[in-house]
Amino acid sequence: MLSPLPRVAVLATGGTIAGACVAGVSYQAGILNVNDLLGVLPGAQDWVSLHAEQVANVGSQDISAAIWFDLALRLQELAADQAVQGCVITHGTDTMEETAWLLHLVLGSATPVVLTGAMRPADAFGADGPANLYDALAVASDPQSQGRGVMVVMDGRIHGARDVQKMSAGELGAFASPNRGVLGSVSRRQVVFHSSPAPKLPQLPDISSGSSSAGSCFPIHAIQTMARVPVLYVHGDMDLPTLDAVLDAGQDGVVVAGVGHGNASQAVLDRLERAAAEGCVVVRSTRTSKGRVWRNGEVDDDARGFVVANDLNPAKARLLLALLLQQTRDVSQIQAAFNSL
Numbered sequence: 001m002l003s004p005l006p007r008v009a010v011l012a013t014g015g016t017i018a019g020a021c022v023a024g025v026s027y028q029a030g031i032l033n034v035n036d037l038l039g040v041l042p043g044a045q046d047w048v049s050l051h052a053e054q055v056a057n058v059g060s061q062d063i064s065a066a067i068w069f070d071l072a073l074r075l076q077e078l079a080a081d082q083a084v085q086g087c088v089i090t091h092g093t094d095t096m097e098e099t100a101w102l103l104h105l106v107l108g109s110a111t112p113v114v115l116t117g118a119m120r121p122a123d124a125f126g127a128d129g130p131a132n133l134y135d136a137l138a139v140a141s142d143p144q145s146q147g148r149g150v151m152v153v154m155d156g157r158i159h160g161a162r163d164v165q166k167m168s169a170g171e172l173g174a175f176a177s178p179n180r181g182v183l184g185s186v187s188r189r190q191v192v193f194h195s196s197p198a199p200k201l202p203q204l205p206d207i208s209s210g211s212s213s214a215g216s217c218f219p220i221h222a223i224q225t226m227a228r229v230p231v232l233y234v235h236g237d238m239d240l241p242t243l244d245a246v247l248d249a250g251q252d253g254v255v256v257a258g259v260g261h262g263n264a265s266q267a268v269l270d271r272l273e274r275a276a277a278e279g280c281v282v283v284r285s286t287r288t289s290k291g292r293v294w295r296n297g298e299v300d301d302d303a304r305g306f307v308v309a310n311d312l313n314p315a316k317a318r319l320l321l322a323l324l325l326q327q328t329r330d331v332s333q334i335q336a337a338f339n340s341l
């Protein structure tokens, strides 16, 4: 008897992969639906059994905590279904890395979740969406992908949720994992991972609440009420009244996308130190897209009461901090969590 085909659930959320020309002038993300996307993958049904769902149909600039919550809940259900080998999410590329990281933190299952998208709309010459989706199905259905958490597959490369970043606004090869490197590659359904055994799924034993799903850091419900954490982009000649306005608006925390090693002017650091003393958790990251912010390097974090994001980028540091703030406001615990992930 033939063994059954691996079953992969495809959850569509929109993006350029589902984008098309509107009124002959430009393209709009999120026009095609999930069946349109799967309909242009001839032959895929011969090696994978597909289950399709439309979760949203938006440009990823409009991804919200509500959509993250819906996705996470549905993925949790699918992971509990023994018949499902893996899940693929089609997603706009602009915030794909944020969705990947957030889901990585709240899903603890061994079932692989693979995000993919496209740099060119579905009706463009040389559209890259079908090839990326084909590759994502190959990775999601491959037994080697079990236990690796959430991944991003773009342009033949397999990235981990923690490190992946969109590095270019328009190039086909827009995605990289600049600090830790890619997890592997995929071509013509051949999947190769460079690391073995699989990287650890995230675990925060000291501060995780008992209600987290098994193996995950945070309960999925934490997404519903995300703490207020803006990202502050540092530049030369910063305007302090603007910074005051942001901090005086009552933030739970702030992530600083600092220059170089996560730095800012003395005046900005002093204002942030005051915010930290008043209970706003300040996390220093770098706006450089690559490299590490060292604790007590150029800035005396101990004296100022700051946390460093290490090599986590500002958008992802923001998500991690927002989730952590639901469990603790203790700066040393928050630093320990950043160090452990």
Ligand code: SIN
Pocket: 014, 015, 016, 017, 029, 058, 059, 060, 061, 091, 092, 093, 094, 095, 117, 118, 119, 120
């Ligand atoms: C989006 O992120 O939805 C638009 C851009 C893209 O998907 O490449």
